Amino acid sequence: MRRYWKGDIAAGLTVGVVALPLALAFGVSAGVGAAAGLVTAIIAGLVATIFGGSNLQVSGPTGAMVVIIAPLVATHGAGVVPTLSILAGVIVIVAGAAGMGRAISLIPWPVIEGFTLGIASIIAMQQIPNALGIAAPDESNTLKATVQSFAAAQWPEVVAPLTLTVGTILIIILMSRFLPSWPASLVAVVAVTAVVAIFGTNVPLIGALPDSLPAPTVPDISPDLLSQLLPGAVAIAILAGIESLLSARVAAGMVKGERYHPDRELVGQGLASVASGMFGGMPATGAMARTAVNIRAGGRTRLAVIIHSVFLLAVVYLASTVVSTIPLAALAGVLLVTAFNMISFSTARTILFTTRSDALVFCLTAATTVVLDLIWAIGVGVAVTGVLVLRHLARQSGVYREDTAEHRRIAILRIDGAMFFGVSDRIESQIPKLESTDVVILRLSRVGVMDATGAKALADIALTLREAGIEVLIKGIDISLVALIEEVGVIETIGGRDHLFTSLDEALRAAEAIVERRATA
Template identity: 75%
Template sequence: MRKHLLSLLPRPQDFTVMKHHWKGDIPAGITVGVVALPLALAFGVSSGVGAAAGLVTAIIAGLVATIFGGSNLQVSGPTGAMVVIIAPLVVTHGAAAVPLLSVLAGVIVILGGVLGMGRAISLIPWPVIEGFTLGIATIIALQQVPNALGIEAPGGANTLLATVEAFKIASWPEAAGPVFMTVATVLVIALIAKVLPKWPAQLIAVAVATIAVYAFSIHVPVIGALPEGLPAPTIPEATPELIGQLMPGAIAVAILAGIESLLSARVAAGMVKGETYHPDRELVGQGLASVASGMFGGMPATGAMARTAVNIKASGRTRLSVIIHALFLLAVVYLASGLVSQIPLAALAGVLLVTAFNMVSFATARVILASTKSDALVFCLTAVTTVVLDLIWAIGVGVAVTGVLVLRHFAKQSGVYREDNPDRHRRIAILRIDGAMFFGVSDRIESEIPTLDSVDVVIIRLSRVGVMDATGAKALADIVTKLREAGNVVYIKGLDPSLLDLANEVGVIDELGGPHHMFSTLDEALERAHTIVAMKDRQRQTGHIV
C-alpha cells in the first residue's frame, strides 16, 4: 500500500526531462493556449457559470493536473462532456453551487486513484465509449441553440426539450443576426482549417466576429465584463443539506472526469512512441485539479483530448508545454480581459458546434455499425440514452446491454457433444462440454445430456470449458448424479486447475466418488474405463451384476 501511495506523487524526473525538450515545448504551449482560449470561454458560457469560470478552470486545473497527474502530455481544463452534466445542475442549484460541486467531485476522483481504480477504464467496451462520445457531441451541439438564437437558455434539465423550447420562444427577425454570426463563425473555421491548417482557426474566427460586432455596431449578446485577475482561493460555502443535494451530481461528474481523463491519457500515450502514463496517479492529479479549480471559483475539469492532441502535434513532449499553456491564459486574464469581454456569444456557439462535429469519428461509427448487430445495438442505444436521459445512465445501460449480449454469445457457443470413442468400445461414452458453464446455460446443458443405454462408463471432457460459475458447477454435479443413478461410472477429464476449488466446494468431486475419478488426459481416463468395463464383465459372468 505504501508503495502504491508513493507512486501517486510527483517525481523529479517529471521535471528534469524538461531541459531536453524546451525548444519544442514552449511554442507548443503557446499553440495550445491559443486553441484553449475560445474553448475555455465557450465551455464556461455554455455550462451557465460564465466565461470567467471557464478561463479560471483552464488555468488552475491545467496547471495542477500537469504537476500531479500521471501523463506528461495531457492538457486539462473545462470540456464539452463536463458541460453536459454541469448545465442542468446550474439550472437546479445555481452557478454559485458549482465550485462546491467541483471540490466534491475532485475528492471522489482522488479517492478513486488512491483505491487503484485507474485500470477500470479497460472494462468499458469500445462501442459504449463511442456511443457515449456521439451522444455528448449531440448534446453539446443542442446546447448552442440558445446562444445561436441570441436568447437566454430555457430552464429545464433535459437538453433536448430545452432546445425545442428555445426555438419556440426565439424572436424573429431579431434572431437572424446571431444565427448569421454563428453560421459565419463555423464557415470561417472550416475555411481556415482547410486552407491554412496550421493556423488557430477557432481563435481567428472569434476575433473576426468580435471585430465585426465592434466595427458595424451589430447588436448581439456578448460575454460581458471579466475580472482583471484571478480571484483569491477560498473554500466554497457548504451546508450538509447542499452537500446532500449535490452529491449525486458530484458522483456523476467524478465518473465522467475519470473516464474522459483516462481515455485521453491512454490515447495520448499511444500517439508518442515510448510514452506511458500512470492511470491511478492521473486520477489523483485530475481530482486535485478539480478541487483547486473549485477553490478559485471554477468548474470541474478533465483531461481534454482535443487540446492534448494539439499539444502533441505541436511537438509538446513534457509537462513544460502544459505549464506554458496555463501561463499564456493567465496573461490573457491580466492583459486582455477587456477585449475578451466583447466576444459575441454567437461566435462561441459556432466554435462549440465545430468542436461537437470534430468529436465524432464517422469512420469509427461506420466500422461499429458494420461489425456485428450486437455492437451496433450497443453503440446506438448508448448514444440515444445519453441524449434522452443522461451520461451516467448511458454508460450503465451500454455496459449492461453489452454484458447481456456477451452472455448470450457465450450461451450460443456452449453445448454438449458426444464424441466417437477412439477404440470404438460401445460401453464407454465420451461427452464433451464446450464453451462456458454459467447461470445462463446450466439448465440447457443439463437437459442436453443424452440417455446412454448399454453404457458402463461416461467420460466427461471439460478441456474446452474455460468459464464456470457456481451455477454451472452445480449443474455439473447434477449431471454426474444423474449419470451415476443410471448405473454409470463417471470420470472427468481436463478440468481447469483454476476451477478445482469451485468444483470441490459445490460437491462435484464428491458426486464423482472422489478425486481419483478425475484425469488430465483422455488416455488415462480410457485406461481406467477399460478396467471398469472388464470388471463389470466378470461380475456379469459370475452373476453378480452391479
C-alpha cells in the same frame, strides 16, 4: 525539458491561443459564466500537469463535462458548481489512490464511441439558444430545451446572432483548410467581435470579466447540500476519470516511446478539480482536442502546459476588458465546430457495419446519452454488451458425444465452451439418454470458464447419472477449477478424486475395468 524547451514554449503559446475561446465558450455553455471557464483552464491546467501522470495532457473545461454540469446548474444554481468541483475532485483522488486507473480498459469500444457521439450531439444542441440570441430555457434535459429554444425564437430578431454563428463556422472551416497552421477558432472570434463592434450590432455579449484571479476559498457544505449534490458529484467524477484516462492513453500513443501512469493521472485530475473549485471554477478533465494541439505543435514535456496556463493568466490580467465584448453567438459557432470534430464518421461506419451486436450497443449508448444522461448511457452500454457477450458464450457451449462401438457400455461426452449461469440449464438438457451404459466419461478440457452455477449443474448431471446406476469419470478439468467443483460436491458425487483423470487413455482404462467388474459380478 532541456532538450525540448524551445518546442514546449511554442506549443504552450499555441495551446493557450486555442484554449482561450474554448474555455470561455464552455463556461458560458455550462451556465457558470465565461470567467469560471477561464479560471478552470488556468488553475486546473497547471495543477493537473504538475501532479498528473501524463507529460502531454492539457486539462481544463470540456464539452463532456458541460453536458453534466448544465442540468445541475439549472436545478441548483451556478453557486454550487465550485462545491461540485471539490466533491468530484475528492472522489477522483480516492479512485486514483485505490488503483482504479486501469478500469478504463473494461469499457467496450462501441460504448466509448457511442458515448462520444451522444456528447457531441448534446454540445451542439446546447449552443442553439446562443446561436439564436435568446436566453437558455429553464430545462435540464437538453433535447427538450432545444425544442423549447426553437419555439421561443422570434423572427427576424434571431437573424443577427444566427448570421454571426454561421459566419464563425465558415471562418473556422476555411482557415482550417487553407491556413491550417493558424488558430482558426481565435481568428474567427476576433473577426466576428470586430464586426459587432464596428457595426454596433445588438447581440448578447460575454459581459464583464474579472481582471484578476479570485482568492482561493473553501465553500460551505451543509449536510443537506451534500446529500443533494453527491449524486451529481459522483457522475462528474466518473466522467472526469473516463475522459482523462482516454485522453492520456491516446496522447501517449501519438508520441513514440511515451507512457502515462493512469492512477497518478487520476490523482492529478482530482487535485485539479479541487483547486479549480477553490478558485470558483468548474470541474476539469483531460481535454483531447487541446492535448492533440499540444503534441502537434511540438510539446513534449509539462513545461508546454505550464506556458499555456501562464498565457491564459496574462489574458485575465491584461485583456479582460476586450474579452468581455465577445458575442455569445461567436462562441456558439466555435462549439458547434468542436462538436462536429468530436465525431469520427469513419469509426461510426466501422462499428455499424461490423456486427449487429456492436451496432446495437453503439446506437443504444448514443441515444441514451441524449435522451437520459451520460452515466445511464455508460451503464446501459456496458450492461447490454455484457448480455450480448454472455449470449455469444452460451451459443458456443454444448455437449457432444464422442464414443464409438469399440467402447462397449462406455459413453464419452465432451462439454465445450463455458459452464456458467447462462448455459448450465441448456447443458443439462443436452445430456442424452444413455441406455446400456455403465460408465460416462465427461471430457472437460475445453471448458475454460466455470462459475458456481455451472459447477452445480455438473454436480446435478453427475448425481442424475449415478442414480441411474452409471459411474462418472471426469477427464481434463483445469486444475484451477478443481477446488470449485469439490466445494459444490462434484468430486464427492462421482466417488472421489480417483475419478479425475488428465489423460483420456487413463480414463478409458479405468472405465473398461469398471465394465469388466460389473460383467463378472
